[in-house]
Amino acid sequence: MNKLVVSSSPHICAKDSVRSIMLDVIIALVPAGIAAVWLFGFRSLWLIFTCVSAAVLAEFISCKILKKENTTGDLSAVVTGLLLAYNLPVTLPLWMAVLGSVVAIVVVKQLFGGIGQNFVNPALIGRIFLMTSFATPMTTWTAPFTDAVSSATPLASMAADGMANVPSLVDMLIGNHGGCMGETCVIALVIGGIYLMARRVISPAIPLCYIGTVAVVMLFAGGGEYMLYQILSGGLLLGAIFMATDYTTSPVNLKGKIVYAVGCGLITVFIRLFGNMAEGVSYSIVIMNILTPHIENLTASKPFGFQRRKKQEAAK
C-alpha cells in the first residue's frame, strides 16, 4: 500500500495519443501510396521507403547527438517521410530524396526543438530545398503506366497553352497524368481526407476553406472547367488535406483556422495566376505557417464571461 500515485486531477484521460494520431495520418496516406505504386510502378515504393527510413534514421541520430529522448516512437518522422516522398517525382535519384528527408527532419524539426516546435512544415521545406537545389530532376515528370519521360503536368500545360492539352476529367480523378507521386490520384487523397475527418484527427475547416477559396477565385478567373482542373491538379488536395492541416504549424482555434486556410488559398491562386510557377501550394502553406502565431493571437477566443472592452467601458 505504500506505492500509491499522487498526482493532479484529472485522473483519467482520452485514449488518443500522439502516436495514435500519427498512425491515423499514416493510415490515411496509404491509399495515395497504393495509387502511386499502381500509377508509377515499383520505383515509387522504393522512393517512399527511402524517404521514410531516411527521416526516421535522421530523427534517431539527431536525438542521440542532441542528447534528447528518442522520439521516433511517436511516428511523426514516418509521416514527414511519407509526405515528402509523395511530393517528389518518381524518377528522382534516391540520394536526393535522402538529402531532402535529412533537411526536413534535422534542420526544420530537430534544430528548432523537435516535435511541436517547428515553425514551418518539415516535409514542405524538404521539397522546397530539393526544388531549388535540383530543379531539373525535380520537374522531370513521367507519364503513368509507362517509362516515357517528359510528360507535362496539367497545370504546366494549362499555363503554357490553356485547356488544349489537358487530360480527361476521369484521368484527373484517378491520377493518370504527370506529377508528383502522391498528388495525382484525387480519389485516394479524398478517401484519406474523409478518414481523417471521420476519426476527428483534422477538422474540415482548413481543407474546405483552402479548396473553397481556390475554387471561388478560379471560377471568376477562368470559368467552371478551368476551376475544376485547378482544384484537381498540382498537389492542392495533398496540400490542403495533409500538409496545411499539420497541427504544429496551423492555428489551434476555428476562427484562426479559417483565416489561415483562406490565406493559403489566396496565395496559391496568386502564385498560379500571376507567378512564374505553375504550382504554388508548397509556398503558400509555408508562408501561412510563418504567419500562424500572429493569426492565432489576433483570433484568440473570448473567455466565458469576459466582456469586450467597449461594453466594459459602457458599463462603467
Place this chain on the structure above:
Amino acid sequence: MALRNRILPNVKTKGGVKVDHRKNTADYETETMPVPKQVAVAMSQHIGAPCVPCVKKGDTVCVGTLLGDSDQPVSSPVYSGVSGVVSSITDIMLATGVMTKAVVIDTDGQQTVCDQLERPVLETKQDLLDAVRRCGLVGLGGAGFPAHIKLNPAQPIDTLVINAAECEPYITADYREMIECAKDVIDGIYFILKYLDIPKAVIVVEDNKPKAIELLSQIANDHNFSDRFFIMRVSSQYPKGAEKLTVYLATGRKIPAGKLPADVGCIVMNVSSVSTIAKYVKTGMPLVQKRLTVDGSAIVSPKNVFVPVGTYIKDVIAFAGGYKKEPKKIIMGGPMMGYAMPDDEHPIMKYSNAILALDEKEAYPKEMSACIRCGRCVQACPMRLMPTKVEAHLKVGDKERLQKDGVLNCMECGCCAYVCPACRPLVQVMRRSKAIVK
C-alpha cells in the same frame, strides 16, 4: 404542472468533453456499513476558519454530539457520527495538503443518539440560516463552502439553482439521493424558497437520469409551491455541473470572471445539500453521515454506502469487498476533479462523495510527451481558454499575457488535460498560472 411544462428549453454551451459515464452503481441502493472500530473527525471540513475541538481525551460522545466549533463567521461546526470514547486529538493532513486537528474516536458500536438534539423551529430567514449553520452543512458538491454563508448573500437573489448534474464519471451518490430521498430534496428547496423569499428554483440534471427527473417532477406536483419549481434537462457532457455553466444553463446568465453566482442573482446549491437541510429540519440530526460511491477498477464490489463522517477510507473499501488488484491510485471525489490520496488511512469528509481505487492500467494511461498543438484543449475548454498558449506563457513567466489569457476563469474541470494526446499536465499549468496572476 405536467412534466413537459416543467422542463425548461435547452441552452447550448461550448466546449466540454464526452467522458464514459461509468455509472456502474446507479441502480445500487445505498447500504449502511457497520460502524467502524475507529473514526477520525477532522476539525476543518470546510472553507474558512477551522473548528476548535470542544471535547477532550476520554470524553464519551454520542451520535450528534458537537465535537468542534468556531466563533469565526465563515466556519461550520463538526459533529460525531458515532458513539464511543475520544481516544486522542491528533494532527492530520487533508487532501489539499493543509494540516488540521482531528478528534479520534474509538467506537462502542451502540450508535447511541445524543439526547440534546432538537428539531429547529423555522419562522424567519434568520431561523433557517441558524439551522443551516447548526446542521454543520457545507457545500456537498465537493467545495465545502459553509452553506449558511452562501445562503445569505448581500445581492438580491431571484433564482435558486440546484446542481444535480453529477457530470463526474463513476459517482452516483447524488443520483441515489434524488431517487431515495426525492421528498427531502423537494422539501429542502421549499424551505429555501420560502424563508429566503426566492421566486423560483431550477434543478439542473443531466439527461442520463430520466428516472430522477420524473420522480422529482411528480413530487413537486403535490407541493403547494409547484409552479415555482423548474427542471433543466441538459445533455450529459462533462462538465455540465461546473458552477458557472450550471448557472448559465439554468438562467442564461454568464458569471463574469472573478465573480460569484450571487452577482448575477443566483444561489447554487448541490442537490444533496438541500436534502440535508430538509432532513435536519425534520429530525434535528446534523450532518454526520455521508452517502458515498465506492467504485473503480481495483474495487471488488462497487456500491453506494452510508458512512459516518470520519470513517477511514480503508474501512469503506473493506466494506466494498476490498481490493481485487493492487491499487495504484486512490481518489477522493471524481476522476476528473478529485484528489489523489497518498494512502487509504485518510478520513471521509462531509463533502466527500466518492472513493475510487484505480488499478495500474487505469492510473497510468499514457506517457507524457511534447505538445503538438493539436488544439484539442482549446476546443474542450468550457471557459473558452487556450491552455496550450497558457502553457507557453507560463514557461516564460509572462504575467501580463497570462492575465489576458483569462486564466482566472479556469475552474480546473480537467477537460483540457483529459483530451490532451500528449498527456500534458494542463490543470497544474492552470493552477500555477492562476497563482502567478493572483
